[in-house]
Amino acid sequence: MRHPERRLLVCVDMERYSRRTNLQQYEAQHDFHRLLREAAGDVGMDRVGWTTQQSGDGELAILPHDIPEARVIGRFVPELNRLLRRYNASRLPAARIRLRVAVHQGMVHLDGANGFPGQAVVLVSRLCDAEPVRRALAAFPEAGIALVVSADIYRDVVTEYPEELRPDRFRRIDVVHASKGFQEPAWLCVVDEDLASWVDGSPESNPPAGDTSDVSARRSRAIRDGDIPAPGGIRTGDITVEGQNAIGPGATAIGSIGRDANLGGGTDR
Structure with missing residues (x-):
């Protein structure tokens, strides 16, 4: 077993992928990778050096040491959002690509037998799959990306080196997966949208009638x-x-x- 390495992790998932037809899934997978590659190239990053674990509707990427975290948060994500908005403008809703993107950093083993072992991988995956992130993206039909970052990334990167993503556009959320015993704070933004106007209508935010x-x-x-x-x-x-x-x-x-x-x-x- 090799020693684990501290890396930046980016988890990406497509919205409503399973509702697409076979041909729509095929096209979405192809365009998903093309858009990621174009966005990375536009901000001076080479996707060839990314270590990735693929799934049909997204990927987990472990980035090289030499990619600045601020460039990923403040430039790559906004550029990917611009490309997605342009791509979606000429497509019907069922064929659009909209993404949940989660960013975290931590220790990870790169030589796992069936993936990348490490609690950092678990956490970034839980963030990407969080219900508040899903609901926020659904609330803004024209958006391309709902971005969620761990508390460490928000404190160390977003607030210190914001570049194109202002810290005041982020909103603190609690990511809870009760069945997995998971609860962590995180920070959420829908890129180029104002979350101040968003009211989360989740059941946990609104107690049942009569339960006051x-x-x-x-x-x-x-x-x-x-x-x-x-x-x-x-x-x-x-x-x-x-x-x-x-x-x-x-x-x-x-x-x-x-x-x-x-x-x-x-x-x-």
Whole structure:
């Protein structure tokens, strides 16, 4: 076994690949590789040196040591997005190529018997397959790429060497694969789109009807911490009195002592 190497990893996956016909899959695979090669060449990178593990609808690429991480994030990804938008403009939705791209760095074995062993490979694959990334790309039909990067890449590359991708265009997400016991923070952007207008309508973001326990708990904490005022209540100094009549049976006072004080014989919360 050779020693593992610290490398930059790029995982790419095509949207809605399995819904294509056989001929559409054949064409998409061919054009996918051509577009990646053109985008890399346009920013001075040679795809020949990339170590890749192919799948029908994407690839995992382990990049050479001499490719700057900032060039991958700040130039290659935007250039690939431009090529995809141009490619998709003349095609029906079913034939368009739209990509989820994940970037991470870490230790990886290049001599595995059936792929590339390493937790960095697992993490970048989980990021690429994350539901928030899928939903964000689906929310912007004209976009070419939804890019998700690990917290390390966001801190060390995006915020320090942004080039064409501004840090304020990224949005923090939690990537969760409950069945695999996986949960990691990451940063997401849809290239050339404004995520500030995106509302993630996922089930985990919206509790089922009638289930307000989590919402109530967050609201109580926000009121107690002073992040939001108590609706319909009265604030005097650092004491907020909340209740239908502000003062009276069942009303609740929230103060800086860190716990709720019950007024008028109501029940402690």
